[in-house]
Amino acid sequence: MDVRQLEYFLAVVDQGGFHRAAQVLYVAQPSLSQSIRLLERDLGSELFHRIGRRVVLTEAGRALVEPARDVVRGLATARAGVAAVHGLTSGRVEIAAMPSQAIDPLAAMIGGFTRRYPGVSVSVRAAFTAAQTADMVRTGVVELGLLASTQPISAPSLELHPVARQRFVLITPADGPFPTGRPVRAEQLAGQRMIVGQRGTGMREAVDRMLRAGVEVIIAVESEHRxxxxxxxxxGAGIAVVADSWRGLAERVGAWVLDLEPAFYLDVALVCREGGALTPAAREFLAQALADR
Structure with missing residues (x-):
C-alpha cells in the first residue's frame, strides 16, 4: 500500500466513480482501476461494489475512508511544513462552506488572504447544512469549515471559532407588498408566498419558526439551489427570508431588503479538527480570519 493508491481511492470516493476520478487525477482509467485492484489485493478485501459505471463503498471501503484521509492529509501537512521553512509561497487551503456564508464572510476572508499570500490557492467545497459542513471537516475531506446555525453551534471533536453574527432579512421585488425603509413584523407575513431553502438551513428555520408561532405563510417554492x-x-414567485450576507447582492440586482422584527440571528463559525495538525496555509488562513473578524 502506498499514498498514491490511497489518493486514487479517495478520488473515486469523492467523484462517485472511476471515470470522473480518472479525469480529475489526469490519469488513464485503466491505470486507476489497476491501482485500486492492487490496493484491494493488499488489503484482502473489495473496497467498492461496481454497479455499471457507478460504485458504492463496501463495508471495508467505508472503514478505510477516514484513515486514508488522515494519511493523505498528514503527508500534505509534512510537505507544506517543509515548504513553509522558506516562507508561505505555495500551498492550498481547502474549505467547506454553506452558500450564504460563501458570499459573506468567506469572500472577504479569501480576498484578504490571497492578497497577502498570492501563491497559495484556495478550494471551496459546497456544503448545504451545518451538519454536512462539520462532517466534511471531521472526516478530513477539508481542513476548515465555515458553518452557520440559528441554534447554539455544537461540533463534537471539532474546534469552534465564532467569526460573525448575521441578522435575517426579507427580500422582495421592488413592487413588493411592503414599503421600503421600514421593518416588517413577522405577523405581517401572514398569507404571503414564501421561497424557502431545504430543512436544516437557517433560512428555512426562520420561516418554520414563524409557522410554529402561528403566522400562516404559504410555502410557494422550496429549493435546494439558493x-x-x-x-x-x-x-414574482414569492418573497424570501435570507441572511443579511445577501443584502449587497440583492440590492445590486434591484430587490428590496427589509429588516424583520423581532430580530432573528444566524451565528457563523469556522471549524477545524480538534487537535488535528493543520497545514501552514490553513493555519495562517484561520489565524488571519480570526484577527480580521
Missing amino acids: EAMLPLVLD
Missing part, C-alpha cells in the same frame, strides 16, 4: 432565490423573487 442561487435561484433572487431570480425567483424578482420574477
Whole structure:
C-alpha cells in the first residue's frame, strides 16, 4: 500500500466513480482501476461494489475512508511544513462552506488572504447544512469549515471559532407588498408566498419558526439551489427570508431588503479538527480570519 493508491481511492470516493476520478487525477482509467485492484489485493478485501459505471463503498471501503484521509492529509501537512521553512509561497487551503456564508464572510476572508499570500490557492467545497459542513471537516475531506446555525453551534471533536453574527432579512421585488425603509413584523407575513431553502438551513428555520408561532405563510417554492432565490423573487414567485450576507447582492440586482422584527440571528463559525495538525496555509488562513473578524 502506498499514498498514491490511497489518493486514487479517495478520488473515486469523492467523484462517485472511476471515470470522473480518472479525469480529475489526469490519469488513464485503466491505470486507476489497476491501482485500486492492487490496493484491494493488499488489503484482502473489495473496497467498492461496481454497479455499471457507478460504485458504492463496501463495508471495508467505508472503514478505510477516514484513515486514508488522515494519511493523505498528514503527508500534505509534512510537505507544506517543509515548504513553509522558506516562507508561505505555495500551498492550498481547502474549505467547506454553506452558500450564504460563501458570499459573506468567506469572500472577504479569501480576498484578504490571497492578497497577502498570492501563491497559495484556495478550494471551496459546497456544503448545504451545518451538519454536512462539520462532517466534511471531521472526516478530513477539508481542513476548515465555515458553518452557520440559528441554534447554539455544537461540533463534537471539532474546534469552534465564532467569526460573525448575521441578522435575517426579507427580500422582495421592488413592487413588493411592503414599503421600503421600514421593518416588517413577522405577523405581517401572514398569507404571503414564501421561497424557502431545504430543512436544516437557517433560512428555512426562520420561516418554520414563524409557522410554529402561528403566522400562516404559504410555502410557494422550496429549493435546494439558493442561487435561484433572487431570480425567483424578482420574477414574482414569492418573497424570501435570507441572511443579511445577501443584502449587497440583492440590492445590486434591484430587490428590496427589509429588516424583520423581532430580530432573528444566524451565528457563523469556522471549524477545524480538534487537535488535528493543520497545514501552514490553513493555519495562517484561520489565524488571519480570526484577527480580521
